[in-house]
Every structure is written in C-alpha cells, then in structure tokens.
Amino acid sequence: MEPYEIEFIGENRIISITPNFTHDKIYLICGEFGPFRAGLPVNVPLWLAIMLKQKQKCHVIPPDWMDVEVLENIKEEEKRSRFFTKMPNEHYMVEAKLILGSAAEDVPNAPEIKTIIKDIWDIRMSKLRTSMDALMKTGGGYGRLDHLTMMEINSVKPLLPAAMDNLLRMQMKTKKTAPSLNLNSSTFSQSGSSQNT
Amino acid sequence: MFAEKVIELIKEVDRNPDTIDQYNDEKIRQIIEEMHLLFKLNMNDANATTENRSLWTTVQVRHSALERNKRCILAYLYNRMKKIKTLRWEFGAVLPPDIRELLSDDEYQWFSKYSGNLALYMRSLGQDIGYSGIDLTENLKPPKSLFIEVLCVVDYGKLELEDGDVVMLKKNSRHYLPTSECQTLIRQGILKQIM
Amino acid sequence: MESTEELQFSDDEEEVTAETVLKTLQCAWQNERLSPEILPHQNDMVECMLGQIQHMERNINKLSKTDLRTSIHKMEISRIKFIICNYLKTRLNKIEKYCIPILNQERQRIETDTNYLTPSEYKYAQEYVLNMENHMKNVVLNKMPGNMQVFEMNKMAEHPNLQTHVFLKANETINGVVLEDLTGEDEEIDLEEGSQHILQYKPIADLLKNGKVTLL
Numbered sequence: 001m002e003p004y005e006i007e008f009i010g011e012n013r014i015i016s017i018t019p020n021f022t023h024d025k026i027y028l029i030c031g032e033f034g035p036f037r038a039g040l041p042v043n044v045p046l047w048l049a050i051m052l053k054q055k056q057k058c059h060v061i062p063p064d065w066m067d068v069e070v071l072e073n074i075k076e077e078e079k080r081s082r083f084f085t086k087m088p089n090e091h092y093m094v095e096a097k098l099i100l101g102s103a104a105e106d107v108p109n110a111p112e113i114k115t116i117i118k119d120i121w122d123i124r125m126s127k128l129r130t131s132m133d134a135l136m137k138t139g140g141g142y143g144r145l146d147h148l149t150m151m152e153i154n155s156v157k158p159l160l161p162a163a164m165d166n167l168l169r170m171q172m173k174t175k176k177t178a179p180s181l182n183l184n185s186s187t188f189s190q191s192g193s194s195q196n197t
Numbered sequence: 198m199f200a201e202k203v204i205e206l207i208k209e210v211d212r213n214p215d216t217i218d219q220y221n222d223e224k225i226r227q228i229i230e231e232m233h234l235l236f237k238l239n240m241n242d243a244n245a246t247t248e249n250r251s252l253w254t255t256v257q258v259r260h261s262a263l264e265r266n267k268r269c270i271l272a273y274l275y276n277r278m279k280k281i282k283t284l285r286w287e288f289g290a291v292l293p294p295d296i297r298e299l300l301s302d303d304e305y306q307w308f309s310k311y312s313g314n315l316a317l318y319m320r321s322l323g324q325d326i327g328y329s330g331i332d333l334t335e336n337l338k339p340p341k342s343l344f345i346e347v348l349c350v351v352d353y354g355k356l357e358l359e360d361g362d363v364v365m366l367k368k369n370s371r372h373y374l375p376t377s378e379c380q381t382l383i384r385q386g387i388l389k390q391i392m
Numbered sequence: 393m394e395s396t397e398e399l400q401f402s403d404d405e406e407e408v409t410a411e412t413v414l415k416t417l418q419c420a421w422q423n424e425r426l427s428p429e430i431l432p433h434q435n436d437m438v439e440c441m442l443g444q445i446q447h448m449e450r451n452i453n454k455l456s457k458t459d460l461r462t463s464i465h466k467m468e469i470s471r472i473k474f475i476i477c478n479y480l481k482t483r484l485n486k487i488e489k490y491c492i493p494i495l496n497q498e499r500q501r502i503e504t505d506t507n508y509l510t511p512s513e514y515k516y517a518q519e520y521v522l523n524m525e526n527h528m529k530n531v532v533l534n535k536m537p538g539n540m541q542v543f544e545m546n547k548m549a550e551h552p553n554l555q556t557h558v559f560l561k562a563n564e565t566i567n568g569v570v571l572e573d574l575t576g577e578d579e580e581i582d583l584e585e586g587s588q589h590i591l592q593y594k595p596i597a598d599l600l601k602n603g604k605v606t607l608l
Contacts, residue, residue: 001425001426004338004339005339005425005478007339008339008471008474009418009422012418021460023460026461026464028464028465028468029410029411029414029441029444029448029468029472030411030414030468031411047467047471048464048467050342051342051463051464051467054342054344054373054375055360055362055463056373057460102344135590141557141571141591141592142571142579142581142589142590142591142592143589143590143591144587144588144589145559145588145589145590146586146587146588147588148588150608153559153588153608160557160590161556161557161558161559161590164557164590165553165555165556165557168555168557168592171574172574175574225531225532229532229535229536232536232537232540233536233537236537236538236540237537240538263537263540267536267540268547270532271528271532271548274527274528274531274532275524275548278524278527282488301531303527303530303531304527304531306527307523307527310519310523311520311523314516314519314520314523315484315516317515317516317519318484318512318513318515318516321512322438322442322480322512323439323442323446325439326439326442326443326446327446328442328443328445328446330445330446330449331442331473331476331477332477333477333480333481333484335477336470336473336474336476336477336478337474337477337478337481338474339471339474340467340470340471340474342467359457359463360457360458360460360462360463361456361457361458361459362458
C-alpha cells in the first residue's frame with residue numbers, strides 16, 4: 001500500500017471542530033453530523049474537518065493526546081519499554097500530519113508537539129529495525145507486533161515480508177537438498193553459517 | 198550458438214521497464230527461422246538415433262534450444278503485452294500516434310481487444326441500477342482538497358470560487374485558495390504562490 | 393437528504409445501514425489490496441454504494457452550487473468512488489496476472505456456488521485468456537515448427553505466492569492456528585483479539601475470508 005492510501009484510511013477518524021457557521025445536520029453516507037452551531041464543538045470525520053478548515057469555516061479542536069505533557073509521557077514510556085507501546089490511536093501520524101499541516105494555528109505549542117511526535121516516531125522506527133533484525137536472525141516465519149500502526153508497518157514493506165519469504169525459500173531448498181539431516185529452523189539460525197551438505 | 202539471439206530480445210524488454218520499444222519483427226523472424234532449422238536437423242537425426250546412439254545428446258541439446266527459444270519469445274510477447282496494458286490505463290482507448298508506431302499490427306489488435314474487454318466490464322458496473330458514472334481508469338488516487346497560499350500581485354478584484362465563496366484580490370493581499378482554481382491566475386502573473 | 397435509511401439485501405440477511413456497508417467495503421478493499429490471491433467478491437456492497445452515489449448525485453443537482461452541502465457531498469462521493477475503483481482495479485490486476493489458475497479454480501467453485509468472481513469478472517477473465525492465447529498463436533506459435541505450436545496453458549500460468557508473509561490483526565480471539573514448520577513439527581499459536589502478527593498467508597487465508605482477521 002502507498003502512504004497516501006493509509007492516510008486516506010486515517011482520514012475517516014472522527015475529531016472535533018468549532019464551526020463558525022450554523023447549519024442543520026448533514027446526512028452523509030458515512031454517518032450523520034451536526035447540527036452545526038457557530039462556536040459550539042461538533043464531531044466530524046478528519047477529512048471533513050480539514051476541508052472546512054481550509055475554507056476557513058471552522059477551527060480544529062486538537063485531540064486530547066496532542067498535548068506537550070501527554071506526548072512527553074508517551075515518549076518516555078516508548079523509550080523505557082522494550083516493546084511497542086500503545087499509541088493514542090491507530091492513525092496518530094495521519095492525524096498529526098493533517099492537523100499540524102492545515103490547522104497548526106489551532107494547536108497550542110504546535111512546533112514543540114511536532115518535534116515530540118517526530119521523536120516518538122523515530123524511537124519506534126528504531127525499535128522496529130531492531131525487531132526485524134532479531135526476527136530474521138531467529139529464522140522464524142512468525143512474529144507478534146502489537147500496537148504498531150498501519151503507517152509504521154507500511155514503512156517496512158516490502159523489505160521485511162520479502163526477506164522472510166526469501167528465508168523460507170532458502171530453508172525449503174536446504175530441506176530438499178539434505179533430506180537426511182534433521183535441520184530444524186532454530187539450529188539453522190543459531191549457527192549463523194550455512195549448514196548445507 | 199543456439200538460442201543466443203533470443204536473449205537479445207529479452208534484454209530489450211528488460212532494459213526499460215517503464216517504456217516500450219519498437220516491436221522487433223526482424224529478430225522474431227530470425228529466431229523462428231532458427232527454430233525451423235533446429236527442428237529439421239532433429240527430425241533427420243531422430244530417425245538416425247535408433248542406429249546411432251551418439252546422436253542422442255545432440256538431439257537433446259537442439260531440443261533444449263528449441264524450448265528455450267519458444268519460452269523466451271513468449272516471454273518477450275508477454276512482457277510487451279503487460280506494457281501495452283499500462284498504455285490503456287495511461288492514455289485511454291486512443292493511443293498517441295508516436296506510441297502506436299511502436300506496436301506491431303497484431304499487438305495493436307490485441308490492445309483494441311483488451312480495451313474493448315475493459316470497456317465491456319466497466320459498462321457492466323451499476324448496469325442493474327442504470328448508473329454509468331464509474332470509470333476505473335479515473336479515481337485512481339484519493340481525492341484531496343488541495344489548497345495553496347498565494348500572494349496577490351496586482352489589484353484584480355473579485356474572484357468567485359466554485360463553491361460560491363467570493364474572494365477580494367487586492368494588491369499584496371494573501372489568500373489560501375484551492376489549487377485548481379488558482380492555476381490560471383498564477384500563469385497570468387496575477388497571483389504568486391508562496392512557498 | 394436521508395441516507396441512513398435501512399437497506400435490505402435479501403430475505404435471509406439482516407437489514408444494514410449504508411454506513412455499515414461502506415465500512416465493510418472499505419475493509420474488503422484493504423484486504424484485497426494486501427492479499428496475494430483474489431478474495432471472494434463483495435458485489436452486493438459495491439452495487440449498494442453505487443446506488444447510494446447515484447442517489448446522492450441526483451440530490452446534489454437539486455442544490456445550489458454555493459450550498460455548503462454540495463462541496464461536502466461531492467467530496468464524500470469522490471472518496472467512495474476511489475474505494476470502489478481501487479478495489480475493482482486491484483481485482484482486475486489479480487485476474488489478469490493469475491488468469492489461468494483463477495479460471496481453473498472458478499470453474500470448480502461455480503459448481504458449488506462459492507464463486508469468488510462476479511459474472512462480469514468471470515467473463516472478463518475468459519476473454520482475457522482467449523485474447524492472450526490468440527495473440528500468442530497468431531504472432532509466433534503458428535509459425536513455429538511442428539509440435540512446438542502448442543499453447544501450453546500450464547506453462548503460461550502465473551500462480552500467487554500463498555506462502556508470502558503478511559501482517560494481520562485478529563478481530564476476535566482465534567485458537568489453534570497451525571503454522572507448518574519445515575521439519576514437519578507444526579506449531580500451534582493463538583491469536584488474541586486485537587493482537588497483530590506477521591506470518592505466512594496460507595494458514596490464515598480462510599480466517600481472512602471469514603472476517604476473523606484483517607490484513608494490515
């Protein structure tokens with residue numbers, strides 16, 4: 001998948017805005033939204049929020065997690081933990097990109113928030129690279145990756161699945177050419193050297 | 198050496214994965230000629246092998262060359278087929294003349310059939326409800342409401358946007374407008390995009 | 393501008409809203425994009441959305457161009473069209489690439505009413521293979537000597553790699569997924585609801601088609 005497709009999926013997330021206009025409920029296929037009362041918060045899909053913001057018809061209310069303190073805590077937790085921590089939502093990067101991109105003025109401490117989010121992303125990416133390395137070394141064809149978001153998973157495609165596919169192919173070939181040896185995958189991987197006859 | 202010419206065809210198709218070259222009619226003809234030669238030699242020797250075992254290997258080698266030629270020629274055609282398909286999705290049902298030239302007549306016929314098959318399929322979508330607004334060759338990217346920031350260079354006056362909003366373009370005023378609606382004014386020098 | 397009316401697909405299915413259909417279709421698109429093989433079609437959902445779009449487009453035409461609703465509905469319609477077009481194109485790409493094994497499998501599936509392709513897609517696939525075969529025959533095969541002229545269907549076939557590795561999320565807890573080890577020692581794992589994994593496609597193919605997992 002391309003990043004813009006994942007962004008498209010993330011754009012369906014619901015966020016809050018304060019419209020500067022008044023209007024009855026609107027009935028979209030993806031749901032009902034409104035009624036819109038100038039100055040009163042209302043929930044809409046992210047794509048609609050951005051569109052209204054660009055037309056200067058609303059202010060975006062930053063999600064709870066887009067706050068310096070909250071983000072600092074998340075960052076510390078991410079640094080501390082061996083595993084991937086659960087992010088505020090499945091599409092935090094998409095939300096960040098779009099909201100900070102089109103509605104930065106509505107986000108207090110926007111530059112700082114941008115930096116912390118980038119830091120969190122970098123820490124997680126680095127962990128992901130290490131995990132990928134470990135996964136390949138154990139020769140396993142299976143891994144668990146809770147709490148990774150789609151955008152993060154996408155960043156290791158096609159590299160990780162392709163590498164695992166190739167590893168499998170090599171293992172199968174080894175098995176075919178040396179049927180008498182009892183090669184199990186852990187032995188194959190731990191030796192680190194080729195065990196062909 | 199047998200089956201050498203055919204490799205040149207493969208290289209041709211592989212060289213530029215994103216573009217299509219002129220159909221190499223001459224090479225194909227030569228390779229098929231080679232195949233006929235190999236086949237004929239084998240026919241002669243195959244009859245003789247019952248008496249002369251040493252010919253068996255020669256026959257095998259020629260047969261392998263025949264198979265290789267066949268496989269590679271088909272690969273050449275198949276790969277060109279794939280490239281021609283993308284032409285339909287890129288250019289639509291009518292090819293620009295300089296592209297059309299690169300295809301053999303047979304390939305152009307195949308293109309027409311492919312195009313027709315695709316059109317037939319697209320027509321079938323929504324047929325039951327009488328809806329014909331879906332063209333698969335469009336809508337390939339998600340819609341984005343793209344806005345850009347512009348500076349108005351001269352006093353222009355009112356600009357009415359598609360959605361009915363009216364913008365006052367005065368000298369030195371800054372605006373945030375839909376990209377598609379600015380292009381003409383930017384080209385005319387009335388608006389300047391702020392990076 | 394009501395679009396949340398209840399829709400009925402057939403007598404033995406529950407009534408669903410347009411919203412649910414859209415969510416289901418989007419999920420089907422995501423899975424189709426990410427799976428190595430072609431999945432069972434969701435034609436009912438596609439047709440439903442086309443109907444909704446048609447209805448919505450008619451309504452927009454009645455509104456003034458300056459009505460805020462016009463641009464909002466237009467944007468939503470564009471989004472839904474994108475999903476439909478990308479979904480169907482992804483399927484066509486797979487149908488073209490794996491046309492020969494797909495047709496072979498479909499012939500069997502049609503007999504048990506478990507077809508993956510819509511009638512239109514099936515027709516498209518048949519035409520596509522026929523055109524390809526004729527092309528090869530006319531251009532080169534018929535000019536080849538003797539028995540080299542045969543169009544060997546199985547040699548021309550491309551097969552999807554069902555052992556490719558995929559990322560997925562478990563939509564419910566699934567026990568006893570069998571991962572085949574190459575030494576013959578199978579490993580059995582459980583997928584907790586909400587957990588995410590990378591593993592071979594083959595063992596989870598049925599789970600995907602039953603909606604128990606989603607590809608990421």
